[in-house]
Structures are given as C-alpha cells and as structure tokens.
Amino acid sequence: MKSYRKELLFNISGRRAFINITPQVTECLRESGIQEGFVLVNAMHITASVFINDDESGLHQDYEKWLEQLAPHEPISHYRHNRTGEDNGDAHLKRQVMGREVVVAITEGRLDFGPWEQIFYGEFDGGRRKRVLVKIIGE
Numbered sequence: 743m744k745s746y747r748k749e750l751l752f753n754i755s756g757r758r759a760f761i762n763i764t765p766q767v768t769e770c771l772r773e774s775g776i777q778e779g780f781v782l783v784n785a786m787h788i789t790a791s792v793f794i795n796d797d798e799s800g801l802h803q804d805y806e807k808w809l810e811q812l813a814p815h816e817p818i819s820h821y822r823h824n825r826t827g828e829d830n831g832d833a834h835l836k837r838q839v840m841g842r843e844v845v846v847a848i849t850e851g852r853l854d855f856g857p858w859e860q861i862f863y864g865e866f867d868g869g870r871r872k873r874v875l876v877k878i879i880g881e
C-alpha cells in the first residue's frame with residue numbers, strides 16, 4: 743500500500759471565503775501515483791471547513807447568508823467563547839455546520855465524484871496562515 747501526505751497552505755485576507763481546492767487535490771493525487779484508494783482532505787484549524795458541493799456562486803452566497811443567520815459575527819459579545827478575548831465565536835459554529843473533512847474514493851487514478859461535486863475550503867476566520875491536510879492511501 744502506498745501513502746502520501748501534503749499540507750495545502752492558505753492565507754485569506756478577508757474574514758470569510760469559499761475556495762475550490764479540487765485542482766490542488768487532483769495535483770496531489772497525480773503526485774501520489776495512487777490509482778485505487780481513498781483521499782482524506784481535512785481542515786487543520788477549528789475555524790475552517792472542508793466540504794463538497796457545487797461550484798456555483800449563487801449557492802456560495804446562499805451559504806454565506808444562511809451561516810450568518812445561524813451564527814452572526816456581530817455582536818461579538820453574543821458569544822461566551824469571545825470572553826476569552828477572541829472574536830471568532832461565530833467561526834467555530836460555522837465550521838461545525840460546514841464540516842471538518844471529506845473522503846473521496848479514487849478509481850483508476852481519478853477522484854470518483856458524483857455529478858457536480860467539487861471540494862471546497864471554507865474560511866470563517868481569515869487573516870492568518872492556515873493549513874489543509876491531504877492524505878492519500880491506496881495502490
């Protein structure tokens with residue numbers, strides 16, 4: 743069995759963003775040389791997500807609005823977590839909703855997606871360097 747590991751780096755200037763990372767994961771898969779197996783992609787930070795959905799800008803605006811309704815950033819004082827001196831209480835909740843990781847099957851050297859599936863990095867507390875782990879196992 744082969745094993746491959748890589749960290750993708752992000753430094754989002756704004757507070758929130760959704761980035762299609764399918765090209766980077768596809769490049770990792772190519773580098774790994776693995777034809778049959780699984781890839782795990784996970785955010786290594788508790789205020790960021792990795793998820794799979796459609797690369798459609800209207801949907802991403804819908805996510806932004808929906809998440810902001812569920813866990814508005816302001817008022818900061820609304821969150822007990824922010825009593826620690828942080829201002830990212832909302833980002834922890836948004837991350838929980840959008841998820842930590844995805845697993846995708848690899849078949850014949852390709853990501854074995856359903857129709858329209860793409861892998862996204864979701865940032866909810868940007869302005870600093872963050873990492874995403876890509877781990878691939880198989881043969």
Ligand code: ZN
Nearest residue numbers: 828830831834
């Ligand atoms: Zn925090």
